[in-house]
Amino acid sequence: DTGVSxxxxxxxxxxxxxxxxxxxxxxxxNRLYWYRQTLGQGPEFLTYFxxxxxxxxxxxxxxxFSAERPKGSFSTLEIQRTEQGDSAMYLCASSSAGHxxxxxxxxxxxxxx
Amino acid sequence: xxxxxxxxxxxxxxxxxxLELRCNYSYGATPYLFxxxxxxxxxxxxxxxxxxxxxxxQGIKGFEAxxxxxxxxxxxxxxxxxxxxAAEYFCAVGALLDPxxxxxxxxxxxxxxxxxxxx
Numbered sequence: 001d002t003g004v005s006x007x008x009x010x011x012x013x014x015x016x017x018x019x020x021x022x023x024x025x026x027x028x029x030n031r032l033y034w035y036r037q038t039l040g041q042g043p044e045f046l047t048y049f050x051x052x053x054x055x056x057x058x059x060x061x062x063x064x065f066s067a068e069r070p071k072g073s074f075s076t077l078e079i080q081r082t083e084q085g086d087s088a089m090y091l092c093a094s095s096s097a098g099h100x101x102x103x104x105x106x107x108x109x110x111x112x113x
Numbered sequence: 114x115x116x117x118x119x120x121x122x123x124x125x126x127x128x129x130x131x132l133e134l135r136c137n138y139s140y141g142a143t144p145y146l147f148x149x150x151x152x153x154x155x156x157x158x159x160x161x162x163x164x165x166x167x168x169x170x171q172g173i174k175g176f177e178a179x180x181x182x183x184x185x186x187x188x189x190x191x192x193x194x195x196x197x198x199a200a201e202y203f204c205a206v207g208a209l210l211d212p213x214x215x216x217x218x219x220x221x222x223x224x225x226x227x228x229x230x231x232x
Contacts, residue, residue, distance in 0.1 A: 031218060107154075
C-alpha cells in the first residue's frame, strides 16, 4: 500500500473553468476527508465520507463544490466556475472509522489565474 | 466553538537547542489533541496524539507533548533540534468520535508555527 494518493499534484486553471481532483485512500480505510489549506493557514475541513456516504459538509463548501465517493473507494472533488479565491492546496486524508489516525496525501495545489 | 491557537507564527532555534511550540485549544469536552508536521509542498505527517491517560505523550522523531487541562494547552517539545526538523507544525483538536459517526471525525487545526533551524 502506497498511502493516500492525490492527482494531479498541481493544477493551473483559468477563472471560470471547472476542475476535478481525485483522491485514492488507503484501501482498508473507510473514512475519507477533504481539507483546504491556504497559504500561511492550517487546513480547513471541507467534507468527509464514511464508505460512500457523505456525512458532513462544511459551510465553507459553497454550491460550486461537490464531492463524491461513488463506490466507497476513491473520491473526487469538483469545483465549478473557479474563482481566484479557490487557489489553495486541497488535501485528502483517510482513516478507519473510530480512529483519528489520519493519513494525509501530498495534496493538489490549485492556482486559478 | 472548537478552536486552536498557536501563538507563535514563526520560531527560530539553533541546532541542538531545545524547542517548545505552544498550542492552546478551546473545546467543551475532553479533547483529542494532535500535532502534525508539514514539509514544504507536502501533506501532513502525524507526530503524536493524546486521547486519554498519561498526559505526557511521546511521538516520532524524538518529539513529546504535554496535555495540561488547567491551561487548555498541548505544547510540543523536543530536547535537541536537528536541522531536518525545520518545517511547519500544526496543532489540532478532534471532535469527540461518535460510534454512530454522525458527529466527529474532523480535525480543527491551528494556523501553524513555522520552525527555522540555525546551524
